[in-house]
Each structure stands twice: as C-alpha cells, then as structure tokens.
Amino acid sequence: xxxxxxxxxxxxxxxxxxxxxxxxxxxxxxxxxxxxxxxxxxxxxxxxxxxxxxxxxxxxxxxxxxxxxxxxxxxxxxxxxxxxxxxxxxxxxxxxxxxxxxxxxxxxxxxxxxxxxxxxxxxxxxxxxxxxxxxxxxxxxxxxxxxxxxxxxxxxxxx
Numbered sequence: 001x002x003x004x005x006x007x008x009x010x011x012x013x014x015x016x017x018x019x020x021x022x023x024x025x026x027x028x029x030x031x032x033x034x035x036x037x038x039x040x041x042x043x044x045x046x047x048x049x050x051x052x053x054x055x056x057x058x059x060x061x062x063x064x065x066x067x068x069x070x071x072x073x074x075x076x077x078x079x080x081x082x083x084x085x086x087x088x089x090x091x092x093x094x095x096x097x098x099x100x101x102x103x104x105x106x107x108x109x110x111x112x113x114x115x116x117x118x119x120x121x122x123x124x125x126x127x128x129x130x131x132x133x134x135x136x137x138x139x140x141x142x143x144x145x146x147x148x149x150x151x152x153x154x155x156x157x158x159x
Contacts, residue, residue, distance in 0.1 A: 089157050
C-alpha cells in the first residue's frame with residue numbers, strides 16, 4: 001500500500017451518486033452497423049421478416065450494442081470517467097467488465113444509461129501501489145425496464 005491512502009474524502013463522497021442520464025433511440029442502421037462491426041450475422045439483428053417470426057416479434061440489437069450508447073461511444077469512457085474528481089494516479093487500465101442482461105434491446109427503444117461509482121479500493125502491486133475504481137452502468141428502456149447492467153473495474157497507478 002502507499003504510505004498514505006490515496007482515496008480522498010472527495011472520492012468517497014461520490015460513491016453511490018448517480019450520473020446525469022444519457023438517452024438514445026435505437027435505430028435500425030446503428031444495429032446493422034454494430035452487427036457488421038462485430039461480424040455477427042444473426043438475422044435477428046438485420047432481417048425484419050425473419051425477426052418478426054421469432055419470439056421477439058421484430059429486430060433486436062446484439063447484447064453488447066449498449067457499448068455504443070451516447071457518451072460511451074463518443075468518448076470511449078467508462079462509468080468511472082463520467083464523474084469529475086481529482087485522480088491520484090495518471091495511468092489507468094480496464095481491469096475487467098461484467099454484463100448482466102435482462103431484456104432485449106429492440107429497434108425503436110429509447111435507452112437511458114446512468115452510471116455510479118460503487119467503490120474505490122487500494123492494493124499493493126508488485127512494483128507500484130494500485131487504485132481500483134468499481135463503477136456500474138445501468139441501461140433502461142422507455143418503459144423503465146432494466147435492460148442491462150455493466151459493472152467495470154478500472155485500475156490506476158503512478159508513473
């Protein structure tokens with residue numbers, strides 16, 4: 001561990017605080033482009049005639065399509081990056097993500113994403129102290145149904 005803890009009162013004060021919501025309408029072209037980008041040829045994502053005959057009754061998006069929602073797509077940022085606080089270390093990496101899916105994302109849905117910091121914790125690495133930031137993003141549709149939840153862990157460290 002570092003000689004002095006790097007988790008500040010300012011950082012503790014944002015644990016559990018929800019970000020401003022970001023909403024986006026799910027469009028056919030966006031689903032198609034995402035499916036092409038991940039090379040998923042499932043006709044549920046692009047073929048309306050096929051998709052109408054399935055239990056979904058129409059086109060749905062690939063589950064990880066939610067990565068492309070608004071602010072995340074434009075900035076490449078994670079949930080922890082949606083909060084403005086003084087970061088003690090300049091270097092950061094993704095230390096893991098975990099998705100939970102609850103409802104399909106349908107063509108025409110309005111998806112609203114919010115983020116919150118769940119925890120900060122410190123560990124000593126082999127050579128440097130490490131700070132872990134745990135964040136959670138929630139995605140809801142226009143009916144208020146939870147569509148998915150993304151839990152991310154970021155790790156930061158000194159030069």
